Amino acid sequence: MSVQPPTVAVVGVGTMGALAFWQLAERGIRVIGYESRTPAHPASAGAGGSRMFREVTTDGAALDVQTGHARALWERLAARSGDDLIVPTGALSVGSSDSALVRGSIASAERRGVPHQILSPAEIEARFPLRAHTDGEVGVYEPGAATIRSDAAVIAAARLGVAAGGELRTHTAVTAIESRGSGVRVHSLTAGDARADDVDAVIVSAGTGTAGVIPGAGRWVEPRHTATHVWFPIEDETLLVPGRLPATVRDLGGGDRFGAMPALDGRNLKIGAHRHTAPDAMTAAELEADGIDAATELVRAHFDGVVPFPVAARSYTESYALAGSAVVDWIDGPDSRQVVMAGFSGIGFKRAPALAAHAVAMVLGETADPPNGHAWADAPHIR
Numbered sequence: 061m062s063v064q065p066p067t068v069a070v071v072g073v074g075t076m077g078a079l080a081f082w083q084l085a086e087r088g089i090r091v092i093g094y095e096s097r098t099p100a101h102p103a104s105a106g107a108g109g110s111r112m113f114r115e116v117t118t119d120g121a122a123l124d125v126q127t128g129h130a131r132a133l134w135e136r137l138a139a140r141s142g143d144d145l146i147v148p149t150g151a152l153s154v155g156s157s158d159s160a161l162v163r164g165s166i167a168s169a170e171r172r173g174v175p176h177q178i179l180s181p182a183e184i185e186a187r188f189p190l191r192a193h194t195d196g197e198v199g200v201y202e203p204g205a206a207t208i209r210s211d212a213a214v215i216a217a218a219r220l221g222v223a224a225g226g227e228l229r230t231h232t233a234v235t236a237i238e239s240r241g242s243g244v245r246v247h248s249l250t251a252g253d254a255r256a257d258d259v260d261a262v263i264v265s266a267g268t269g270t271a272g273v274i275p276g277a278g279r280w281v282e283p284r285h286t287a288t289h290v291w292f293p294i295e296d297e298t299l300l301v302p303g304r305l306p307a308t309v310r311d312l313g314g315g316d317r318f319g320a321m322p323a324l325d326g327r328n329l330k331i332g333a334h335r336h337t338a339p340d341a342m343t344a345a346e347l348e349a350d351g352i353d354a355a356t357e358l359v360r361a362h363f364d365g366v367v368p369f370p371v372a373a374r375s376y377t378e379s380y381a382l383a384g385s386a387v388v389d390w391i392d393g394p395d396s397r398q399v400v401m402a403g404f405s406g407i408g409f410k411r412a413p414a415l416a417a418h419a420v421a422m423v424l425g426e427t428a429d430p431p432n433g434h435a436w437a438d439a440p441h442i443r
């Protein structure tokens with residue numbers, strides 16, 4: 061008797077979902093991807109052209125190991141798609157020598173043998189357009205870090221998933237999932253037409269839409285306005301030479317940080333002005349105005365060779381984990397074969413392929429032990 065491979069539904073084909081969809085299809089698993097809009101649509105959490113891939117992390121040993129795995133999978137996606145997805149910009153983390161950013165980055169680099177250089181304020185100013193501020197600041201530069209073309213990467217994964225036989229239903233919103241015997245029934249709506257499909261397992265990767273699919277998802281995650289990305293023209297063309305404009309995180313003290321990265325459009329620097337508020341605390345227009353002002357101030361104060369007049373801005377909402385670490389968990393115990401991926405809290409993109417691989421292994425019944433021999437002690441909601 062032959063054993064039929066399972067059919068897996070992926071609910072939400074955004075960052076995490078597209079990578080799970082691709083990996084399942086490539087393994088010959090029958091997969092249906094449901095996406096309420098289209099992969100990498102402008103309001104999704106991975107949109108806006110670019111995301112930093114710092115090799116070092118400050119999120120603990122287990123997630124640190126996942127970062128190395130993720131890099132290998134991103135490279136595989138780039139090779140398979142033939143797209144220029146990973147731009148070797150390097151990355152720079154700057155803060156006082158006793159800040160969590162600097163101490164954590166050095167510890168992570170040493171733990172995993174990530175090549176890095178410790179730079180003084182004068183060395184930072186000599187190499188990069190970042191102004192040095194205080195003598196106590198230290199830079200941790202990772203020459204091997206990158207900036208990923210985020211929308212292009214999500215689209216590449218979705219496209220390769222379809223090419224490998226995955227079925228992608230765009231403009232199709234899942235309204236509910238329901239346990240049926242040993243399987244799952246997925247209810248969806250496409251242009252007003254309701255439909256129900258019976259599958260063997262499901263991965264819910266619906267980002268800020270998670271609570272609309274899983275009643276009670278508020279025990280893990282909440283949506284938050286998180287950041288406004290603001291684009292500023294690069295005036296000094298030498299900054300466009302590789303290695304001159306790394307993906308940068310600067311700790312300003314008192315819990316404040318900002319991120320900056322090349323927009324990868326050959327013209328602009330993109331600043332992430334972070335403000336974490338409940339979605340109804342500010343209107344989108346208020347959030348954007350606030351972010352533009354904050355980002356303009358950051359460019360004036362910190363950068364040379366960049367014009368402090370914004371040319372574009374966009375604000376986003378993302379799902380945040382209440383327990384402070386990402387959620388890749390059973391929705392209702394392992395027997396349900398229903399996995400939720402959510403709560404990536406502004407740091408999920410770079411690890412997305414590794415987290416998706418973990419969710420895929422879970423629904424296929426492959427994860428008996430924590431990966432890489434690491435208990436997920438510092439990530440209590442990753443099974």
Ligand SMILES: Cc1cc2nc3c(=O)[nH]c(=O)nc-3n(C[C@H](O)[C@H](O)[C@H](O)COP(=O)(O)OP(=O)(O)OC[C@H]3O[C@@H](n4cnc5c(N)ncnc54)[C@H](O)[C@@H]3O)c2cc1C
Binds near residue numbers: 403
């Ligand atoms: C501004 C900003 C900057 C960031 N910078 C970085 C960075 O530099 N480096 C980094 O590593 N990470 C970064 N992150 C984090 C990273 O981008 C996110 O963690 C990641 O994109 C989240 O992916 P997701 O799949 O959970 O959400 P999404 O990519 O939003 O995907 C969810 C998808 O589900 C769909 N959906 C929702 N409800 C339904 C439904 N009912 N039925 C069907 N489909 C549905 C949505 O349309 C969407 O396409 C940043 C995030 C933001 C917002």
